[in-house]
Amino acid sequence: MELTIVGCSGSVPGPDSPASSYLLTASDGTRDWRMLLDLGSGAFGALQRHIDPDTLDAVVLSHLHPDHCLDLTALKVWRSHGPGGSGADLPVYGPTGAAERMARANGVDKPSPMSGMTFRTLSDGQAFTLGPFGITPYRVRHPVTTFGLRVEADGAVFAYTGDTDTCPGLVPLMAGADLVLAEAAFVEGRDTARGLHLTGRRAAEAVVEAEERGPVGRLLLTHLPPWTPPEVVLGEAREIWDGPTEVVRPGETYRVEPTNGTRGAARVP
Structure with a gap:
């Protein structure tokens, strides 16, 4: 399984990155399957650097804030008027009300x-399959209905938090994951509101608990807004968890492979 960072800017597109969008690719032994987790503001343009949008097999929306779903409208235009034609309907998974929200x-x-x-419609703890992917949504803590997404393929486990603050759902989401992609939009001491986002520290604390x-x-x-220094968030996390930790950048690709209890994952050159 491979993870490609299409966009990772938090809350709004930034000068160097679109808003949230993450591409997972895995083979079923016959062909590659491509599943997109979120498609936020500005991300559809960047997606075209990585794949032909007509080859997408599904989109999964963690929640319905614009920085995670708005460019689904651009994908709709592409599928309606682009060179590949519409083809079969594209499955889009999301919280209750996603179809009406996007309409x-x-x-x-x-x-x-x-x-x-x-x-x-996604439901808390109810797993489903798409080609080689097994996906389990876990309800997390955000002002609107939001799901973290645990994805398994080829014996590897990937966990994506979506937008969340500390909550019980993060434990089953992250436990035993070979790679955790956690939002960390807030900074300790600067952002005091609760129930919205993790900090680097709280993301690492969730890993320790899991x-x-x-x-x-x-x-x-991921999901750092343009006004947040990455080194601050990274430093917070490294104070809590001693495993390999980094802040993602758009365009990077990671192999998600079984780590067998060891810490580490390979970035694709």
């Missing part, structure tokens, strides 16, 4: 349905 974003005078896409159930191989921090 409102796609319309001007009134909602314009997202034709060519079939919307399916490791009581199974070792974590690597921690990647």
Whole structure:
């Protein structure tokens, strides 16, 4: 399984990155499958640097804030008018109300349905499969319904927090994961509101708690807004967890492989 960072800027697109979007690729032995986790503001343009959008097999939306879902409308235009034609409906998984939310974003005078896409509802703890991927959503803590996503393929486990503050759902989400991608939009002492986002420290604390159930191989921090210095967030995390930790950048790709209890994951050159 490979993870490609399409966009990682938090809350808004930044000068060097679109908002949140992460591409997972894995083979079923016959062909490669491509699943997109979130498609936030500005991310559809960057996605085209990595794949032909017509080759996507599904999109999974962690929640319905614009920085995680808005460019689904651009994908809809591509599928309706682009060179590949619409083809079969694209599965889009998301919280309850995703189809209506995106129809409102796609319309001007009134909602314009997202034709060519079939919307399916995520439920806490209810796993589903897509080709080689096994996906389990876990409800996390954010002002709107939000899910962390645990993805398994080829014996490897990837965990993506979505947007969240500290909450019980992070433990089963992260436990035993070979690679954890955790949002860390807030900074300790600067951002005092709770129930919105993790800090680097709280992301690392969640990993430490999850490791009581199974070792974590690597921690990647994401969703930093443009006004947050990456070195501050990284320093917070490294004070708490001594495993390999870094802040992601757009365009990077990581192999997600079974770590067998050891810490580490390979970045693709």
